[in-house]
Amino acid sequence: MQLKNKKVLVTGAEGFIGSHLVERLVELGAEVTAFTLYNSFNSWGWLDTLDEKYKKHMEVFTGDARDENSVRKAVEDKDIVFHLAALIAIPYSYYAPASYVDTNVKGTLNVLQACRDFMIEKMIHTSTSEVYGTAKYVPIDEEHPLQGQSPYSASKIAADMMAESYYRSFKTPVAIMRPFNTYGPRQSARAVIPTIISQILSGAKEIQLGSLLPTRDFNYVKDTVEGFIQVAENDKTIGTIMNIGTGKEISIGHLTEKIIGLIGRDVKISCQEERLRPEKSEVNRLCACNKKVSEITNWKPKYTLDEGLKETIDWIEKNIHYFKSDIYNV
Incomplete structure (x- = not known):
């Protein structure tokens, strides 16, 4: 079709x-x-x-x-x-x-x-x-x-x-x-990647996050x-x-360190209690098998995590006025 x-x-x-x-x-x-x-x-x-x-x-x-x-x-x-x-x-x-x-x-x-x-x-x-x-x-x-x-x-x-x-x-x-x-341009600070980037670019010396342990496939x-x-x-x-999905996973903690490195700022990371999910509600690990879609449609991801993060950082830097980085965005 x-x-x-x-x-x-x-x-x-x-x-x-x-x-x-x-x-x-x-x-x-x-x-x-x-x-x-x-x-x-x-x-x-x-x-x-x-x-x-x-x-x-x-x-x-x-x-x-x-x-x-x-x-x-x-x-x-x-x-x-x-x-x-x-x-x-x-x-x-x-x-x-x-x-x-x-x-x-x-x-x-x-x-x-x-x-x-x-x-x-x-x-x-x-x-x-x-x-x-x-x-x-x-x-x-x-x-x-x-x-x-x-x-x-x-x-x-x-x-x-x-x-x-x-x-x-x-x-x-x-x-x-x-x-x-x-993730990518136009995503709100409801999501973790824009939350990290917008806080850093707004000049925060300490990033407020939830748990750093869960892994995700971005x-x-x-x-x-x-x-x-x-x-x-x-x-x-x-x-x-x-x-x-990409079939690759990264912890929120390691993701945060990667973004800090790409932006090049000296910031600390802290966990804020209100950002934590209830214990039995937290999804601790996600990593996709994309074999089925690849076999049926030939789809494969083209962007590496670093490439996508760089484009996202550039966009947020130009559009930082959309973000209220000092407020927890649920």
Whole structure:
């Protein structure tokens, strides 16, 4: 399947990964509709910052994934749907779990039902490596058990199962993509890499973090987006679940030391209690097996961690005004 001239909907288009995906789809010649969350400020999130060469080739639809009617209106007459809209902050899910069920589970159901009713050609549902919980073995393949270690991960497990059920029950052409920890330009300080970088670049002498022990498999955003594209274009991905990750892990402590070295500042690292997850909720180890997606689509990550970090550091340095580095961003 070629994406050129296809009518494509991207939910969650105003967000970190979504905005990068919109750019790539425009470059490929797709007719892109960017579904963004309605707000009275008429803000389109990161889409507002895109170059005009992208803006003039996309349509913005404001609505709410939790609202069945707005989802149906957005999906109608589309060929392909990339579903990224979700609440993703793990700490906030401890305070507002019901909102995660409404957005991540009901919102996904709304998109699935609309895709079924309007017989779209393909839906790519966005999962997360958090659904695996702490690794029982590494690298983690798609057969690894799922474990809800936070309300966020539990809601994403439910959304994944709903997507799988629509494929099995109604033959809805769904592919489930499970990115490991994506990072890069436009990511908020909710995530660890922008948290580290923004604190250092704002002049902090001591970086405030949570636990330094967990390991993560960090995937640069351009590689993640290329995963979306290749999963969408390949017909063999329908009905499958595919990890998108590098197959390499690094601890948060070693990651922090690497970033400090790349920036070249003399700073200390300290653990702040409010940033720690509850003991049984912390995911201690994540490392992807990407064999399946590589065999089906030939996708492989192109960016090394150092290359991706350097691009991210450069972007945050130029856009440091977006970050409130002295406040814990949940």
